[in-house]
Amino acid sequence: MTRVFSGIQPTGIPHLGNYLGAIRNWVALQDDHECIFCLVDLHAITVWQNPTELREQTRQQAAVLLASGIDPVKHILFNQSAVSAHTRLGWIFNCVARLGWLNRMTQFKDKAGKDRENHSAGLYVYPNLMAADILAYKATRVPVGDDQRQHIELANDIAKKFNHDYEVEFFPEIEAFVPPQAARVMSLRDGAKKMSKSDASAQSRIDMTDDADTIALKIRRAKTDPEPLPSSPEGLAERPEARNLVGLYAALADQTPEQVLQQHGGEGFGPFKKALTDVLVARIEPIAQETARLLGDVPHIDAILRDGGQRAATIADPIVTEAERLVGFLK
Ligand code: ATP
Ligand code: MG
Numbered sequence: 001m002t003r004v005f006s007g008i009q010p011t012g013i014p015h016l017g018n019y020l021g022a023i024r025n026w027v028a029l030q031d032d033h034e035c036i037f038c039l040v041d042l043h044a045i046t047v048w049q050n051p052t053e054l055r056e057q058t059r060q061q062a063a064v065l066l067a068s069g070i071d072p073v074k075h076i077l078f079n080q081s082a083v084s085a086h087t088r089l090g091w092i093f094n095c096v097a098r099l100g101w102l103n104r105m106t107q108f109k110d111k112a113g114k115d116r117e118n119h120s121a122g123l124y125v126y127p128n129l130m131a132a133d134i135l136a137y138k139a140t141r142v143p144v145g146d147d148q149r150q151h152i153e154l155a156n157d158i159a160k161k162f163n164h165d166y167e168v169e170f171f172p173e174i175e176a177f178v179p180p181q182a183a184r185v186m187s188l189r190d191g192a193k194k195m196s197k198s199d200a201s202a203q204s205r206i207d208m209t210d211d212a213d214t215i216a217l218k219i220r221r222a223k224t225d226p227e228p229l230p231s232s233p234e235g236l237a238e239r240p241e242a243r244n245l246v247g248l249y250a251a252l253a254d255q256t257p258e259q260v261l262q263q264h265g266g267e268g269f270g271p272f273k274k275a276l277t278d279v280l281v282a283r284i285e286p287i288a289q290e291t292a293r294l295l296g297d298v299p300h301i302d303a304i305l306r307d308g309g310q311r312a313a314t315i316a317d318p319i320v321t322e323a324e325r326l327v328g329f330l331k
Helices: 016-029 051-068 085-096 099-103 106-112 121-135 146-165 212-221 240-253 257-264 269-295 298-327
Strands: 003-008 034-039 076-079 141-143 175-177
Touching (some): 003 016, 003 121, 016 034, 016 269, 034 051, 034 298, 051 076, 051 269, 051 298, 076 298, 085 121, 085 146, 085 298, 099 146, 106 121, 106 146, 121 146, 212 269, 240 257, 240 269, 269 298
Parallel strands (some): 034 076, 141 175
């Protein structure tokens, strides 16, 4: 059975972009794949995290995933720092990846901005650790949003160079599994920026724990333009905010943008935003309620993650031990 690995950072509450770009597809893959889902706390601290909040966010993240339909018994759900294989292989990959490769990573440029010198070294080598996360399990399919495509390509370059340098066929090729719809959900405040947990404005995203009133308010305030909706997707080309809202509606209603515009073309944003709010609330409210219920039993969440970590280590430890032997470490 194909092995799937995917991760999410406990840097805040999962938002609609995480759900449509990643979590929803994780749930679907569980039927016919062996899945390993990871709360990547090592990645989270590449940007400063308050320790108490990091712990809380890790549990909250776990609760949202469970509420969305992740099965921690048939599959594995754990937090990254619990399995040392990630950092062991991550260090080897720091020594395999070239600086020139990392210099091309657009996410580092986006996150560091102009103030490059003041960011952590961890933020810079983050993609090497991400390659280790996946390859420590020899996972071959990685469901991600569009923003992670470049990191998966880098992971493949690292795997190839490792195999070449040590004259082995050890690490497999990885396939990014990017959803056909809503692979890049944009900020509600700026159609040129992706929706992110780390965006300073809470109004820029819909959290998977938002209640109906909060969702309605955020959608009412979402940036749009004064024109009514066009009757076909071509009319959205120069209208990023409108395109984003139509894309969200389509992904949630299981329609194509063409179908959405056949129905809503010519409408102003007032009625369309109401219709969008309805489909959002219908999807998010049950997840938010179940998340709150699960968070009432923290020891249960911790037990799930502990069990997941032990099972993850059983898979990763022998693979990473073999990689260390190939490198020449005394074992
Ligand atoms: P941060 O701002 O801390 O980086 P994030 O919102 O980018 O947080 P991640 O934890 O980095 O979220 O990513 C988790 C998963 O969600 C990844 O598979 C990523 O590709 C996907 N994802 C993140 N943002 C979006 C988005 N706006 N649209 C679609 N998928 C997304
Ligand atoms: Mg991110």
